[in-house]
Amino acid sequence: MTNQLNNKFDRPPQRGLPYLLSLPALLALIGILYPFILGVYYTFTNYNLTTSDNIKWIGLKNYIEIFSETEFWKALGITFIFALSVVIIELSLGLSVAILLSHPFPGVQLLRALLIIPMMIPPIVSALMWKVILLPTNQGVLNYFLSFLGIGPIAWLGDSGTALISLIIIDVWIYSPFAILIFIAGLQSLPKEPYEAARVDGASGWFVFRKLTLPLLAPNIVLITLFRLIDSLKVFDIIYATTKGGPASATATLHIVSYFEAFRWNNIGRSMVYLFILWILCFVFAKFLTKLWNRMLMR
Amino acid sequence: MDNIKFRFNSHYLVTVFCIIISIFLIQCRKNNNSTQNEIHLLLNRHPFTESILHFIPEYEKQTGISVKTLLLSEEEYFEKLITELSSHNEYYDLFMVGFPQMWQYANAGWIEPLDNYIGDPNKTLADWDFADFFPELIKCSRWNLKHGEGIGQGPLWAIPVNEEGYVIFYRKDLFERFSVKVPTNYQEVYEAAKALTREVDGKQIYGFAHRGVRSWSTVNPGYFTAFSSYGGHDFDENKKCVINSSHGIEITDLFIRTLKEGGPPGWPSYTWYEGKEGFLAGNFAMWFDANHQAAAFEDPNKSHIAGKVGYLLPPAGPDGEVRSNTWIWSLAMNKFSSRKDKAWKFMAWATSKELLQRTVPYENINPTRQSVWNNPETIKATNWGEGEYRQTAELLLSKYARIRWTPSNKIPQIGDRWAEALQEIFSGTKTTKQALDDATKDIDRIVSN
Amino acid sequence: MFRIRKIFDETMEQDVDEMKKSKIKLTGILRVIGLSAYFTFALTPIIWILMMSLKNHNDVIATPPKFIFTPTIENYKAITVGMKSYAFESVRPDFPKYFLNTFIIASFTVIVSLFLGTIAAYSLARFSFRFKEDIAFTFLSFRFAPELMVILPLYVVFQKMHLYDTFVGLILAYQLITLPFLIWVLRGFFEEIPREIEQAARVDGYTWWGVFRRISLPLVKPGIAAVVVLSFIFAWNNFIFAMILGSERTQPITLGILGFIGYERVLWGQMAAATIICVIPELLLAFFVQKYIIRGLTFGAVKG
CATH class of the missing domain: 3.40.190.10 (Periplasmic binding protein-like II)
Structure with missing residues (x-):
C-alpha cells in the first residue's frame, strides 16, 4: 500500500465529522470541568469557607505565601519521592511477574484471574485493612509474623522513618496488577522474528532481554508510567485512610495538604494553589510522556 | 456519496444528544417536588x-x-x-x-x-x-x-x-500483680507506665496509651487535660498563643516521654479506636480517653478485660487542681x-x-x-x-470537666498544628521547646489571618 | 506497513520446547519461587480480610492475631438482612441499598462512557484532522484534575442545576474518572486495526459508519471488554465524588464500608464482610470477560 492511498482514506468523509464525533465526549467533560476554572480563580482570592459571602481578589498573595513556606517544598518532595518510588517498583515488579506469568503452565489462568483482586477493593478500604495488618504492636499480623523471625515490632505507619515506605507497600499492593496485566499483554504481542534471529546468533538470555524485550516493551512502559505516575502524584485515598499526612508531616503530600487546607481549615484559596500546582505537575509529566508515546508509535 | 450517508449517520448522534438532554429535563422536573412535609x-x-x-x-x-x-x-x-x-x-x-x-x-x-x-x-x-x-x-x-x-x-x-469527660482507665489486675502504685500525679503515671511496659505471660504489655493521629482530636482528651492541670493555656488574655510556656513545655515533655518510654511503638498512628481496641485486647495497662468507653470495656462479649478495669480521675497538677477537658x-x-x-x-x-x-x-x-x-x-x-x-x-x-479551649473559630487548624508538634517531639525531630515554639509561631499566624 | 502478529501460543510452545532441552528445571524452580513470593504478598491480605469477615469482634482484636477460631456468618447476616446481636448494631442495614446505588452508578457510567468514548476514540484513531493531537491530549488532561480541585465548585454547580443527589448528576461527574481513560485506551485499539481491512471495505462501498459498525467495532470487542472492566472498577471504587455530590439517595458502597467506623467502635468483621461482598460484582464481571482482558490489552492498548 502506498502512503498516498492511506492518506486518502485517513481524510474524513466530511471535514467537520471528527470534531462532531469528539464533541459529545468533550462537552460532557468540559461541562464537569467548568468548576476547574472556578478553582483556578479561587487561587487568587482569600476565599474561606466560613466567610463565603466575602470573596476578595488578592492577586498572587496565596502563591507568594505558600512558596515561602517550608511545608510546601517538603510536601512537593514527599509527593515526588512517593510517586517515583511507586512507579519504579511497580514497573519492575510488574515486568518480573508478567514474565513469570506469560509462559503457560498448569494453573496460569487461575493465577491471572486472582491477580486483579487487589485492584478491585476500593483503595480507601484496602488502606484501612492494611492499617490493621500493619498495627505497630503484635496485634498487627505482620509484626506478629516478624516476631517469629526475631524482628520488631516495627511501628510501620506510626514512625516517620517507615510511614512512607508502608504507604508505598500499600500502593504497590493495590496497583501492581495494573502493570502486570499490561505487561502480560505486551509480552504476548511481541513479534517472533527478532527472537529467532537472536537464537540463531546464540545470544544470552539477559542480552536478549535487554536489547530486544525491553525496547519492544517501551510503549507498555510508557503507558504504565503515564497512568501510574499521574495517579500516584495525586495519591489521596490511601493516605487519607491511614496516616493523614503524619507522623509530623512525613507523609503529607500535596493532595493531603490541600485536603487539610480545604476541608479542615476552610482555606479554599490556599488549598486551590496546592491543587493547581499538582495539576500543572501532572500536566507537564503527561505531556512529556504522550510525546514519547507518539514518537514510539511513529516508528 | 459520503455526504448523503453522512446525513443518515448523523441520526445516531442526534439520538444520543436527545437522550442526554431528555434525561436532564426529566431530572430537573423531578426535583421540583414539594419537600415541605x-x-x-x-x-x-x-x-x-x-x-x-x-x-x-x-x-x-x-x-x-x-x-x-x-x-x-x-x-x-x-x-x-x-x-x-x-x-x-x-x-x-x-x-x-x-x-x-x-x-x-x-x-x-x-x-x-x-x-x-x-x-x-x-x-x-x-x-x-x-x-x-x-x-x-x-x-x-x-x-x-x-x-x-x-x-x-x-x-x-x-x-x-x-x-464525655476524661479518665485514665487502668488494669487493676496488672497494677496489683506487679505491685505498682496507682498514680496520683503525672510523674507517677510516667513511672507506672515504665514499670508496666513488660512481658506478661509471654505477651508484650505497654504501660500507657493515648490517641495520636495528626488531628486536633489528639490534643483534646488526655493531653489537654494534663496540659491544663499543669496550668498550661492555649491562649493568654491578649489572644497570644502560649502553649510554649514553661508549664506547657514541662508537661508536654513528661507526657510525650511517658508515651515514648512507657507506650506502644507507632503512637502517631493511633486513632481512638485503635487505642481502644488495644486496651480491649489487653495490650495496655493504662488508657487515657473518654470515660464512656467503659461500656465496651465492661461488656464480656466485646472485651478481654471485663471486670479488671479501674477508673482513675485525671491526676492533679502541681497546684493540686484537676482540670479535665471535655x-x-x-x-x-x-x-x-x-x-x-x-x-x-x-x-x-x-x-x-x-x-x-x-x-x-x-x-x-x-x-x-x-x-x-x-x-x-x-x-x-x-x-x-x-x-x-x-x-x-x-x-x-x-x-x-470544662472546655479548656479558648473559643475561636479556628480550633481544628490550631489543634492540627499542635498535634503535629507533639508528633515531632515523639519522633525526635525537634526538642520539646523547639517544636512548641514553632507551633506557637504558626498558631499566632493562623489566628491573625 | 504490515504489522504482523504471531499467535501467542505458537511462540510459547516453541519457547517451552526450547527450554525443555536446556535449563527447564532451574527456570521452573525460579518461577515457582518468584510467583509464590508475589502471590503470597498479593493474596495474604485478601485471605486475612476473608478471615476477619468470619470472626466475631473479640477474635478480630485479639492479640496475638488468631488463626484458629470458630467461624461465624453473623457479619454477613448483619449487613445483608440485619441482626440484633448487640443493641446498637441492630440499625436496619443500609448496605444493600448502597450496593444497589453503586451498581446503578457504575454500570451507567460505563455505558455512557462507552457511547461517548467509542466514537471519539475512533475518530481520533482513524481520521487525520487539525488539532487532532491537541484534542486527544485534552481528553487525557481531564484525568489530571485533582478531585478536590473540582469537587467544591462542582458541588455549587450541581445544586444550581438540580443535579445534587441524583444518579444522573453522579453518572455525569463519574465521566471524569472513566471517559478519558476509555478514550485513550480505545484509541490505541482502533489504531491497531490494519488499515487495509477498512480500506477494502470502503472500496466495497461501505461508508465510514458502515466500516465502523460492521468492521472496526467487532474487531475491538476484546479491547472494549478489557476497558469496560477497568473503567467499571475505577467507577466502583470512587468515594469522594459520591460523598460530596450525593446524599442519602445515592450513597455508594465505599461510604457504606467506611460507615462501619462507628463512634463506639469499629465493626471490623462487618467491614470485612462488606468488602468481600463489594468485590463480588467486579470479580464476576472480570471472570465473564476474563479471556478478553489479556487478549484485549494485547490487541491494542499498546503497539508492539
Whole structure:
C-alpha cells in the first residue's frame, strides 16, 4: 500500500465529522470541568469557607505565601519521592511477574484471574485493612509474623522513618496488577522474528532481554508510567485512610495538604494553589510522556 | 456519496444528544417536588444518632412528617457538613456538632440560635423541661461570638445530647500483680507506665496509651487535660498563643516521654479506636480517653478485660487542681432551613426526657439530662467498677470537666498544628521547646489571618 | 506497513520446547519461587480480610492475631438482612441499598462512557484532522484534575442545576474518572486495526459508519471488554465524588464500608464482610470477560 492511498482514506468523509464525533465526549467533560476554572480563580482570592459571602481578589498573595513556606517544598518532595518510588517498583515488579506469568503452565489462568483482586477493593478500604495488618504492636499480623523471625515490632505507619515506605507497600499492593496485566499483554504481542534471529546468533538470555524485550516493551512502559505516575502524584485515598499526612508531616503530600487546607481549615484559596500546582505537575509529566508515546508509535 | 450517508449517520448522534438532554429535563422536573412535609437530618455515627433511627418510624407515624437521614462516619461527616453549610444549602435541617464546630459555624452565621424556640410556649411544651439539662453543658452551648471569651454568654446554639469527660482507665489486675502504685500525679503515671511496659505471660504489655493521629482530636482528651492541670493555656488574655510556656513545655515533655518510654511503638498512628481496641485486647495497662468507653470495656462479649478495669480521675497538677477537658455532642439547626418549625419539633422530641432515656440502652452515655443520669435504669446500666465509674463521672461533670479551649473559630487548624508538634517531639525531630515554639509561631499566624 | 502478529501460543510452545532441552528445571524452580513470593504478598491480605469477615469482634482484636477460631456468618447476616446481636448494631442495614446505588452508578457510567468514548476514540484513531493531537491530549488532561480541585465548585454547580443527589448528576461527574481513560485506551485499539481491512471495505462501498459498525467495532470487542472492566472498577471504587455530590439517595458502597467506623467502635468483621461482598460484582464481571482482558490489552492498548 502506498502512503498516498492511506492518506486518502485517513481524510474524513466530511471535514467537520471528527470534531462532531469528539464533541459529545468533550462537552460532557468540559461541562464537569467548568468548576476547574472556578478553582483556578479561587487561587487568587482569600476565599474561606466560613466567610463565603466575602470573596476578595488578592492577586498572587496565596502563591507568594505558600512558596515561602517550608511545608510546601517538603510536601512537593514527599509527593515526588512517593510517586517515583511507586512507579519504579511497580514497573519492575510488574515486568518480573508478567514474565513469570506469560509462559503457560498448569494453573496460569487461575493465577491471572486472582491477580486483579487487589485492584478491585476500593483503595480507601484496602488502606484501612492494611492499617490493621500493619498495627505497630503484635496485634498487627505482620509484626506478629516478624516476631517469629526475631524482628520488631516495627511501628510501620506510626514512625516517620517507615510511614512512607508502608504507604508505598500499600500502593504497590493495590496497583501492581495494573502493570502486570499490561505487561502480560505486551509480552504476548511481541513479534517472533527478532527472537529467532537472536537464537540463531546464540545470544544470552539477559542480552536478549535487554536489547530486544525491553525496547519492544517501551510503549507498555510508557503507558504504565503515564497512568501510574499521574495517579500516584495525586495519591489521596490511601493516605487519607491511614496516616493523614503524619507522623509530623512525613507523609503529607500535596493532595493531603490541600485536603487539610480545604476541608479542615476552610482555606479554599490556599488549598486551590496546592491543587493547581499538582495539576500543572501532572500536566507537564503527561505531556512529556504522550510525546514519547507518539514518537514510539511513529516508528 | 459520503455526504448523503453522512446525513443518515448523523441520526445516531442526534439520538444520543436527545437522550442526554431528555434525561436532564426529566431530572430537573423531578426535583421540583414539594419537600415541605419532610425534614432532612445529617448525622454522624454515634450511639445517639444510631438509636434515634429506631424511634424515627414512631415519630413519622405520630406526626405524619417523613424524616430523611444520612448517617456518615465522623471524618466524612464533617467534610460533608461543611460543604453543605458553606454553600448555604437548605437541604439539611438538623445536624450534629461538637463545640469547635459549633463555634466555627455560629461564627460563620450558619446556625440558628435556639432561645426563641425554647422560650416560646407555643413551640415548646413545658414538660420538655429545659432546666433538666446539666447547667454546665448548657453553659458550654452558649457563646457570644467573641474570640477568646464568652463561653456561657450569648445565644444557645445547640442542644447537648452526649457528654464525655476524661479518665485514665487502668488494669487493676496488672497494677496489683506487679505491685505498682496507682498514680496520683503525672510523674507517677510516667513511672507506672515504665514499670508496666513488660512481658506478661509471654505477651508484650505497654504501660500507657493515648490517641495520636495528626488531628486536633489528639490534643483534646488526655493531653489537654494534663496540659491544663499543669496550668498550661492555649491562649493568654491578649489572644497570644502560649502553649510554649514553661508549664506547657514541662508537661508536654513528661507526657510525650511517658508515651515514648512507657507506650506502644507507632503512637502517631493511633486513632481512638485503635487505642481502644488495644486496651480491649489487653495490650495496655493504662488508657487515657473518654470515660464512656467503659461500656465496651465492661461488656464480656466485646472485651478481654471485663471486670479488671479501674477508673482513675485525671491526676492533679502541681497546684493540686484537676482540670479535665471535655467533649459534647449536640444537635443544631441549619440557619438556611426552610422548615425551621418542623425541625425544632423534631429536635424537641429527640432531646426530650423520654427519648434520651430510651437511648441509654444503646450506649448513649453520658446523658446530658439530670433526670436521665439519675434514673434507676441508667444507674443500673452504668454501675461499672463497683460504682467507681459513676463516682468519677459525677465529679468530672460537676467539678472538673470544662472546655479548656479558648473559643475561636479556628480550633481544628490550631489543634492540627499542635498535634503535629507533639508528633515531632515523639519522633525526635525537634526538642520539646523547639517544636512548641514553632507551633506557637504558626498558631499566632493562623489566628491573625 | 504490515504489522504482523504471531499467535501467542505458537511462540510459547516453541519457547517451552526450547527450554525443555536446556535449563527447564532451574527456570521452573525460579518461577515457582518468584510467583509464590508475589502471590503470597498479593493474596495474604485478601485471605486475612476473608478471615476477619468470619470472626466475631473479640477474635478480630485479639492479640496475638488468631488463626484458629470458630467461624461465624453473623457479619454477613448483619449487613445483608440485619441482626440484633448487640443493641446498637441492630440499625436496619443500609448496605444493600448502597450496593444497589453503586451498581446503578457504575454500570451507567460505563455505558455512557462507552457511547461517548467509542466514537471519539475512533475518530481520533482513524481520521487525520487539525488539532487532532491537541484534542486527544485534552481528553487525557481531564484525568489530571485533582478531585478536590473540582469537587467544591462542582458541588455549587450541581445544586444550581438540580443535579445534587441524583444518579444522573453522579453518572455525569463519574465521566471524569472513566471517559478519558476509555478514550485513550480505545484509541490505541482502533489504531491497531490494519488499515487495509477498512480500506477494502470502503472500496466495497461501505461508508465510514458502515466500516465502523460492521468492521472496526467487532474487531475491538476484546479491547472494549478489557476497558469496560477497568473503567467499571475505577467507577466502583470512587468515594469522594459520591460523598460530596450525593446524599442519602445515592450513597455508594465505599461510604457504606467506611460507615462501619462507628463512634463506639469499629465493626471490623462487618467491614470485612462488606468488602468481600463489594468485590463480588467486579470479580464476576472480570471472570465473564476474563479471556478478553489479556487478549484485549494485547490487541491494542499498546503497539508492539
